[in-house]
Amino acid sequence: MPHRPVSLHAPRGSVAADELRAGIDALLADQAGEEPLEFPPEVLAAAESAVSRASTSPEGADRTEVPFVTLDPASSTDLDQAMHLERTDGGYRVLYAIADVPLFVDLDGPIDHEARRRGETLYLPDRRIPLHPEVLSEGVASLLPEQTTPAFVWVLELDATGEVQGIDLERTRIRSVSKLAYDQVQEDLDRGQGHPMMVLLQEIGELRTALEAERGGASLNVPEQEVVAEDGLVHLQWRRPHPIEDANAQISLMTGMAAARLMLEHGAGILRTMPPAEQSAVDRFRRQTEALGNPWPAEQSYGDFLRSLDWHDPVHLALLNQATSLFRGASYAAFTSEAEVPAEHAQSAIAAPYAHTTAPLRRLVDRFVLLVCHAHTRGEAPAPELLAVLTEIPEAMQAAGARSGNLERAALELVEAMALSAWEGQVFEASVIERREASRSENGDGAPTRVEVQLTDPPVTAWVPLDAAVGEMVRVRLASVDPAARRVEFVAADEDGA
Structure with a gap:
């Protein structure tokens, strides 16, 4: 059973939503000039003009007859991904639709330049500051149900073990038939009444998790601290992601690995990289496991060891915290020719080359990865103007990550202080x-x-x-x-x- 969040009890451990809003407003005012807030008029005008493109796709292809579904938090409206999963004689076919943001955002146009300035959607306790104007990100470009929407569709052929045997990327139109929510989906699965597509997602996710373990991949099995608003009040709680969220993440990881494979084969793209942990950090962590009485067996990979830890145990929680030293140095690497491919191009936590490609509504780099990968699958060289800007994207992403990280930490400190004032x-x-x-x-x-x-x-x-x-x-x-x-x-x- 999934972990039930531990929350502060209203009213003693809660803060009024309007008080929190005022505090976040003050934080943003302090960031004036650093964090983009309102969209300039020319960006909003370009977005309104781009709405008319929603009824078209560059190639006129059509997959609206395929019953795609989305899986997100219940409140989400900026829906980047939709899926259709099916069995085949040899294993599985995954159709993974990604919002066609490039259709609405002209390269070197007003929306593009504003997106490069922002880098990513910023999520704060009481609001989000979007990467793109809402008329696009929560409207015509979002894969909302019962809406025909332009999309890139990854076609991934899997064998019976979940390994990817074939990769294609189409530019088409889709129509999602259902907006599924994590909590309800997991509840249905736990009752044995899961949506057929979610049952299949669970099955594929388990296979991909097993393959991750075989590769030596790792993840930190820790709960999330989240801020929840209910009835005008705000409180903190633990939230442990549901198993179906882990399965959904495996589909996204698989797609990012497929994108990296294409870009490395064809000599142009942007990878998400992370160097292997330094041996000194590994040795230090091993000593810590011994000192805490839960030694890491020499024959066990660190991914398997981390998967064995349960954060409810104080010793395990301490070890999971210490293990963050093994997950440092994440960056982006752009290359426009085979000669420029970085020597260290793997994402060490995933234990494979990887790229961000599944969230273009919310993250800048994904839009460029989609365009590059689409050219590769068509046997074409990426457009010169696209290649010309690839090397600028890593710096934009790193700068955005630093800004948003600082602001998100400050916002969480504010929520913690407000919530703890009653204690x-x-x-x-x-x-x-x-x-x-x-x-x-x-x-x-x-x-x-x-x-x-x-x-x-x-x-x-x-x-x-x-x-x-x-x-x-x-x-x-x-x-x-x-x-x-x-x-x-x-x-x-x-x-x-x-």
């Missing part, structure tokens, strides 16, 4: 997930020994000036909260006699 003075049980030794300067000043702790309810992490071993359970007291400064202070529970 000031309370003592909590917490698990130690990191420890930092005291540092001393020449005059004797410096930082004391501190530990990072993970609370279960409320679901927050914090640094506390105390000394304890990683994996140990400790008691901490919420000493003070300042929502305006986004500052929360915890101390050891026995400090000042507490």
